[in-house]
Every structure is written in C-alpha cells, then in structure tokens.
Amino acid sequence: MSVLQVENVRKEYDDVLAVEDASFAVEDGEFVSILGPSGSGKSTMLRMVAGFESPTSGDIRINGENVVGVPSFERDTNMVFQNLALFPHLTVAENIAFGLKRRGVGREEREKRIEDILEVVELSGYGDRDIDQMSGGEQQRIALARAIVNEPSIILLDEPLASLDRKLRQHMKFELQRIQEETGITFLYVTHDQEVAMSISDRMVILNEGSIEQKGSVQDIYDRPETRFVAQFMGDLNAVTGTAVDQSENTIEVEIDETAVTVPYDDTSAVSDGDTIDIGVRPSHADLVPPSNGGIMSGTVTNHIYAGDEMVYTVDIGQEVFQVETETDSFEIGDTVALTWDAEQTFLFNGGQNVSVRDEHAVQLEG
Amino acid sequence: MLLLFFILPLLYMVWLSFHDGMPPASLTLENYLNVVTTDLYLRVVWRTTVLTVQTTALVVVLGYTLAYSMARFSKRTTLLLLLVILPFWTNYIVRMYALINIFSRDGLLDWMQLVTGLAQEPSGIMYTHTAVLLGLTYVWLPLATLPFYASLTNMDDNLIEAAKDLGAGPIETFFTVTLPMTKNGVIGGIILVAIPTFGAFVTPTLLGGTDQLMIGMVIENQFTEAFNWPFGSALSVIVSAFVVLMLLIAVKFGAGDVVTRRSDTQ
Numbered sequence: 001m002s003v004l005q006v007e008n009v010r011k012e013y014d015d016v017l018a019v020e021d022a023s024f025a026v027e028d029g030e031f032v033s034i035l036g037p038s039g040s041g042k043s044t045m046l047r048m049v050a051g052f053e054s055p056t057s058g059d060i061r062i063n064g065e066n067v068v069g070v071p072s073f074e075r076d077t078n079m080v081f082q083n084l085a086l087f088p089h090l091t092v093a094e095n096i097a098f099g100l101k102r103r104g105v106g107r108e109e110r111e112k113r114i115e116d117i118l119e120v121v122e123l124s125g126y127g128d129r130d131i132d133q134m135s136g137g138e139q140q141r142i143a144l145a146r147a148i149v150n151e152p153s154i155i156l157l158d159e160p161l162a163s164l165d166r167k168l169r170q171h172m173k174f175e176l177q178r179i180q181e182e183t184g185i186t187f188l189y190v191t192h193d194q195e196v197a198m199s200i201s202d203r204m205v206i207l208n209e210g211s212i213e214q215k216g217s218v219q220d221i222y223d224r225p226e227t228r229f230v231a232q233f234m235g236d237l238n239a240v241t242g243t244a245v246d247q248s249e250n251t252i253e254v255e256i257d258e259t260a261v262t263v264p265y266d267d268t269s270a271v272s273d274g275d276t277i278d279i280g281v282r283p284s285h286a287d288l289v290p291p292s293n294g295g296i297m298s299g300t301v302t303n304h305i306y307a308g309d310e311m312v313y314t315v316d317i318g319q320e321v322f323q324v325e326t327e328t329d330s331f332e333i334g335d336t337v338a339l340t341w342d343a344e345q346t347f348l349f350n351g352g353q354n355v356s357v358r359d360e361h362a363v364q365l366e367g
Numbered sequence: 368m369l370l371l372f373f374i375l376p377l378l379y380m381v382w383l384s385f386h387d388g389m390p391p392a393s394l395t396l397e398n399y400l401n402v403v404t405t406d407l408y409l410r411v412v413w414r415t416t417v418l419t420v421q422t423t424a425l426v427v428v429l430g431y432t433l434a435y436s437m438a439r440f441s442k443r444t445t446l447l448l449l450l451v452i453l454p455f456w457t458n459y460i461v462r463m464y465a466l467i468n469i470f471s472r473d474g475l476l477d478w479m480q481l482v483t484g485l486a487q488e489p490s491g492i493m494y495t496h497t498a499v500l501l502g503l504t505y506v507w508l509p510l511a512t513l514p515f516y517a518s519l520t521n522m523d524d525n526l527i528e529a530a531k532d533l534g535a536g537p538i539e540t541f542f543t544v545t546l547p548m549t550k551n552g553v554i555g556g557i558i559l560v561a562i563p564t565f566g567a568f569v570t571p572t573l574l575g576g577t578d579q580l581m582i583g584m585v586i587e588n589q590f591t592e593a594f595n596w597p598f599g600s601a602l603s604v605i606v607s608a609f610v611v612l613m614l615l616i617a618v619k620f621g622a623g624d625v626v627t628r629r630s631d632t633q
C-alpha cells in the first residue's frame with residue numbers, strides 16, 4: 001500500500017485556484033519531489049498533506065486512511081520548514097525532543113533516540129547547544145533530525161535548502177539523500193530547483209499553475225517530457241517554431257522560415273499538415289559546423305562564453321536565438337555557422353504537448 | 368542633563384528623607400521608623416501591594432488575550448490597534464469621570480446588573496477596592512497590550528505550525544512555544560503596569576477616596592497638604608526601592624534585553 005495517496009485534490013482560495021485535480025502516490029521508502037516554479041501550488045500541496053490547509057475537494061490518504069479533516073498534530077507526518085522553524089528558546093536536544101515528548105515517549109527512550117539521531121546527522125555532542133550557536137548547515141540537520149526522530153510515515157520537506165549558498169546546498173543535498181537511505185523513511189520534497197530535485201529524487205511530480213504536468217522517474221521526465229513546459233523546466237531548451245508541411249511514415253517535415261527540417265516522428269494522428277509545431281533541442285544535443293558542411297539551419301554567432309571544458313555559443317537563427325553547448329571553439333562572433341542536432345534527441349511540440357514521445361516509453365505514475 | 372534633572376533630585380529626596388524637618392535640621396531615621404511602626408502606613412503599603420499584584424495580573428490576562436486575538440485571528444488589526452490606543456488620546460480626568468459615572472449608585476454598572484438580574488438593589492461600587500482595581504486595570508490595559516502585541520507579531524508563525532506538526536495541540540502549543548517566545552513582551556508589560564500602579568495616586572483618589580488609601584496618595588498628601596516633605600521623601604524612597612526591585616527581578620528572569628530593548632525573536 002502506498003504511504004501517501006493524493007486523489008483528485010483541489011484547493012481554492014476565494015476565487016484563486018491553487019491546486020487543480022492533483023493525483024499522485026508515494027511508496028514506502030521513496031524519495032519523491034514535487035517540482036514546480038513559484039506559484040505552481042507545490043507548497044499548498046505539501047501543506048495540505050501536513051494538515052495546515054484543507055483541500056476544497058479530494059482525498060489525502062496516509063497508509064490508506066483518509067486524513068482530510070485530521071489536524072496536523074494528529075497526523076503521522078513531520079515537516080521540515082523552509083525557514084526551519086527551530087525553537088530558539090530550546091536547545092538542540094530539546095528541539096529534537098519536542099515531538100517525542102508530545103507522543104509520550106519516556107525520558108530514557110527519548111535520550112537514546114536523540115543520541116542516535118544526532119549521530120545520523122553528524123552532530124553528536126551538540127545536544128546542549130543553543131540553536132543560535134549553530135551554523136546554517138547545522139541548523140538544517142537539526143531541523144531534519146527533529147522531524148526524523150519521530151519516525152513518521154512520511155517526512156515533508158518545504159525547500160529547506162533554498163536559503164543555503166550553492167556549495168553548502170550541494171553538500172546538504174547529498175546529506176539528505178544519505179540520511180533518507182540510512183533511515184529508510186519516505187521523503188516528499190518540494191522545490192523549484194530542478195537540479196536538486198533531479199539529483200536526489202527517485203521520482204518527481206511536476207506541477208505548473210496548480211496542475212500536474214507530469215509524474216514519473218527522473219530519467220523519464222528528463223528524456224521524455226510530455227509537455228513543452230516540462231521540457232523547458234527540466235533544463236535549457238531551444239524551441240524553434242515552424243509549420244508542419246508533410247508527413248511520411250517515420251518523419252515529419254517542418255518548415256521554419258522557408259527552411260525545411262525533417263524530424264523523426266511516428267504518431268501520425270497527433271499532427272495535421274498546417275499545424276504550428278515547436279521543435280525543442282537541448283543545447284547539449286546541438287552542435288556547430290562550418291556552413292560548407294551543410295547542417296540543418298544556418299545562423300550567425302552573436303556571443304560565446306567558456307563554461308569549463310566546453311563553449312556555449314549563442315546563435316541568431318532569425319526568429320530566435322539558439323544556445324549551443326559544444327567542445328568546438330573555432331567560431332568567433334559574427335561568423336556564419338550551420339546548426340546541427342541529434343535528430344533522435346529532438347522534441348516535437350504541437351500545442352505545447354510533446355508529440356514525439358512514443359507511447360511505450362511514457363511510463364506513467366498513477367495515483 | 369541627566370545629572371541635573373534625574374540624579375540630583377533623587378539624591379536630594381534620599382537626603383531629605385533622613386531629616387526631621389526641612390534642612391537645616393538634624394539627621395534621623397524617624398521617618399522610616401514611622402512607616403514601619405504605624406499601623407495605618409503598613410496597611411497602606413499592604414493595600415498598595417495587593418492592588419498592584421491584582422491589577423498587574425488582570426491586565427496581563429486581559430491584555431494578552433486581547434493582543435493574541437488581534438495578532439492571530441483578526442484581519443482589521445490596524446483599526447483594533449487604533450481602538451486600543453484611542454483612550455490614551457482622551458484626557459485622563461475625563462476618562463476618570465466617565466468611570467465615576469459608571470461605578471456610581473444608579474450608574475451604568477448598576478443599571479446593567481439590574482437589567483440582567485445580577486443585583487436587586489442599586490448600590491454602586493464607588494470608593495471600594497473593586498472600583499480602584501477596575502479603574503487601574505482600565506487605565507493600564509492599553510499600555511500593556513502594545514508590548515504583548517508587538518512580541519506576538521514578532522514571533523515567527525511557523526513556530527506554531529512546527530509545534531502542531533510535532534504533535535502539540537493548541538493549548539500545549541501555547542504553553543510550550545507561544546508564551547515562552549513572547550516572554551520578554553510579557554515581562555515588559557508587567558513592568559509597565561506594576562511600577563506606575565505602585566505609585567498611583569490620581570485613580571485611587573478619584574475612585575477610592577480615603578477608604579482606599581494607596582501609598583502614592585499619602586505621598587501626595589505629605590507634600591501638598593501636610594507639608595512634611597522629609598516623611599513624603601521617605602515614602603517616595605520606598606516606592607523607588609520597589610521600582611528598582613521590580614527591574615532587578617525582571618533582569619534576573621532573563622529579560623535584560625527588555626530593558627535594553629533587544630528584539631524579541633532571534
């Protein structure tokens with residue numbers, strides 16, 4: 001049985017629709033991220049699971065039991081808040097003991113569990129410190145320990161890494177993953193940071209404007225985004241717009257500013273001739289060649305920057321600029337170049353929907 | 368400036384309290400002995416202490432409840448805050464006469480008690496302990512509500528959610544998180560109320576009269592009518608000692624930052 005089942009949950013504030021018909025499930029021991037831009041309803045979603053908000057309609061089940069209407073202090077969930085919300089008037093150990101005391105765990109057992117969890121988060125011996133004596137990263141781990149020590153069915157994390165600097169975030173990201181694996185507790189992590197979500201989650205739920213755009217494994221969502229929004233949110237994406245002019249058995253011809261581009265495609269029902277089509281290409285899947293070598297489209301280099309071991313070129317192709325990440329460093333600003341890309345790695349969007357996704361690959365995560 | 372307007376008068380008062388008449392006169396401890404050996408003055412000090420404790424307790428409970436509901440439940444906080452502060456802009460004496468009207472025989476209080484059947488006969492509560500207590504509470508309530516409100520709004524609401532998330536019900540959350548987090552505001556409010564109540568003389572004079580003598584009234588009397596300035600000074604020194612004691616207790620309870628005005632939250 002799933003630890004958490006969210007079924008057709010809808011949340012309205014006055015006349016604002018925050019979450020619309022969301023359904024997903026989280027299995028025991030999984031690390032699932034709810035990923036979306038700010039205002040997408042992801043925090044509201046988490047707060048409904050925690051019991052701070054009630055859904056307007058729909059069910060939320062924890063271990064099969066509907067918890068809608070159950071107050072947060074009676075739910076088998078614990079939250080790690082974005083600002084951590086550690087109690088400044090209590091010591092590190094007292095903070096961690098807070099939940100255990102409320103659950104009536106005896107003193108001896110409490111002390112043992114606090115000691116154990118401090119070891120897990122690598123803060124042994126810091127129990128008597130005041131909260132404001134601890135650094136930002138240490139406070140993160142205390143907040144995590146305060147939630148985990150209660151051994152809830154699911155830990156809810158509301159972007160707790162957002163306030164950290166990049167280096168510390170990288171470190172805490174792996175700490176989170178290690179602690180989750182070590183304790184085996186189910187994590188539901190809310191973030192707008194796709195890079196963090198991708199590197200630590202087993203599965204992701206992508207939320208946009210209150211609706212779930214896609215849910216599935218990290219690999220799946222990155223390689224086979226169902227919509228243009230997901231493709232753009234999961235990483236840099238160039239999108240060139242054109243018109244479908246001709247279809248054959250496995251390809252479709254798209255005319256972009258009088259250039260015909262052929263894209264592999266096998267679902268003849270999703271596109272009609274004359275439809276406006278966006279072709280999506282990730283910068284890492286594109287390359288530049290001298291114009292004499294042909295290429296798919298031509299353009300002019302307008303900028304180039306070093307990014308470690310590769311170059312990022314900005315190429316003006318008329319309607320839009322196109323980013324290319326490549327190892328080649330032989331082009332200068334103003335050069336006319338030919339663009340190529342790996343045809344197998346392109347996305348084809350018709351009305352925002354990715355129609356290049358083949359059905360047998362679209363592994364879905366049902367609620 | 369500090370020396371001229373604060374320290375010198377204080378020193379003069381202390382110096383005066385050890386004389387048996389206006390200087391030049393001989394030094395004596397008689398003024399203090401007089402206070403501790405005269406039944407009347409002991410009773411006055413005792414009544415003042417009781418009224419101070421009662422007023423402070425009442426103001427803390429009422430003021431905190433008011434501040435809490437404004438901070439946590441209300442959407443029209445500005446309007447409510449204005450209503451709380453409004454009495455301050457009204458003349459003190461006018462407010463006192465309003466209270467006299469309410470407390471007098473056949474006043475508003477009597478009328479309400481008769482209408483609701485709580486009392487059969489109009490009696491009024493003027494010149495009683497209750498009248499002074501209610502009067503003092505009424506006067507100081509806004510003063511204490513403001514620091515309570517400030518400390519409550521300074522508190523991070525997430526802390527309350529965190530407590531609930533960790534299994535604490537509403538009452539447990541209040542006593543384990545909200546109250547400790549607003550401790551400084553509460554101590555600040557207590558100081559703001561207890562100190563002026565201990566030295567109060569206008570309110571008890573108007574509402575309590577000679578039946579409800581408080582130490583401030585006796586001091587005023589010694590200076591303006593009995594013209595026994597040294598004795599009045601001795602009583603004033605006692606009041607000042609009480610003030611210093613209150614502040615020391617407050618600092619002892621970890622509210623040193625109230626006095627130095629540090630923020631309530633980390």
